[in-house]
Amino acid sequence: MAKPVLHVFLISHYCEKARWAMDYCGVDYKLKVLSPIEYQKKAESIGAKSSALPILQLEGEVIQGSAEIIAWSNAKAKQEGRQGLVLNEESVAIEKRLDDVLGVHVRRWFYSESLLDCPEIILPVFSKGSGFIKRLLIKAAWPTVVQIMIKRMDLGPTQEQESKEIVLKELDWLDSLISQQTDYLCGNSLSNADIAAASLMAPMVSPPSHPASDVMSLPPRVAATAEELSDRPFAKWISNLYLDRSVN
Numbered sequence: 001m002a003k004p005v006l007h008v009f010l011i012s013h014y015c016e017k018a019r020w021a022m023d024y025c026g027v028d029y030k031l032k033v034l035s036p037i038e039y040q041k042k043a044e045s046i047g048a049k050s051s052a053l054p055i056l057q058l059e060g061e062v063i064q065g066s067a068e069i070i071a072w073s074n075a076k077a078k079q080e081g082r083q084g085l086v087l088n089e090e091s092v093a094i095e096k097r098l099d100d101v102l103g104v105h106v107r108r109w110f111y112s113e114s115l116l117d118c119p120e121i122i123l124p125v126f127s128k129g130s131g132f133i134k135r136l137l138i139k140a141a142w143p144t145v146v147q148i149m150i151k152r153m154d155l156g157p158t159q160e161q162e163s164k165e166i167v168l169k170e171l172d173w174l175d176s177l178i179s180q181q182t183d184y185l186c187g188n189s190l191s192n193a194d195i196a197a198a199s200l201m202a203p204m205v206s207p208p209s210h211p212a213s214d215v216m217s218l219p220p221r222v223a224a225t226a227e228e229l230s231d232r233p234f235a236k237w238i239s240n241l242y243l244d245r246s247v248n
């Protein structure tokens with residue numbers, strides 16, 4: 001039986017979330033890092049409903065969305081006698097809020113500054129691992145890719161401020177959840193909620209064991225806020241969780 005293939009963008013925090021869960025659940029899979037010039041064709045060719053990554057390609061089946069990939073990986077771990085994650089009604093509700101609010105607005109805040117003011121800092125993350133020719137093609141397409149991303153994610157200076165405020169509110173909530181617990185958000189071991197919170201906020205915390213840490217950098221205004229937030233409970237808690245993040 002062919003190995004499952006996980007299709008990702010290296011920069012995507014939703015992809016990091018799915019990847020971390022698959023690693024933690026002990027799933028044997030092949031990682032396929034895609035670039036902005038090829039991912040839509042790939043998604044279409046494997047029969048995915050939309051182009052959004054992450055996509056898990058199985059034999060005769062496609063699973064799309066980080067929450068769905070986590071649920072599948074956890075079920076597989078349990079089926080094969082491994083411990084897997086804590087995954088229950090409470091952890092799913094927390095994961096959903098993180099996916100729908102924090103994940104969306106961290107991304108809009110980060111890209112509103114970086115793609116409008118300094119798009120050149122993002123290019124290396126989308127080029128990492130590509131051969132010479134593909135890197136040239138990505139570079140040539142980059143101005144168009146940037147315009148498409150600005151339109152699709154509704155980026156701009158007002159949106160930057162709006163999303164930043166939403167993220168700051170959500171971080172108050174995350175800190176309140178962390179203050180009620182010891183190590184994990186739900187139960188005594190890692191849950192889908194922990195992985196969601198840590199992965200989706202990782203771009204702000206910049207843990208050294210993040211798979212894209214060597215090419216990721218923050219634009220100046222976001223970096224200044226990340227620095228101001230670095231003593232907050234969520235930032236320390238995420239750094240600690242990342243100490244145990246082992247990458248497949």
Ligand SMILES: N[C@@H](CCC(=O)N[C@@H](CS)C(=O)NCC(=O)O)C(=O)O
Pocket residue numbers: 009012013014015051052053054064065066067099
């Ligand atoms: N809720 C989805 C979000 C996925 C998502 O928004 N993926 C982005 C990257 S962060 C993407 O692939 N965007 C390009 C597109 O949709 O064509 C998940 O959890 O997987």
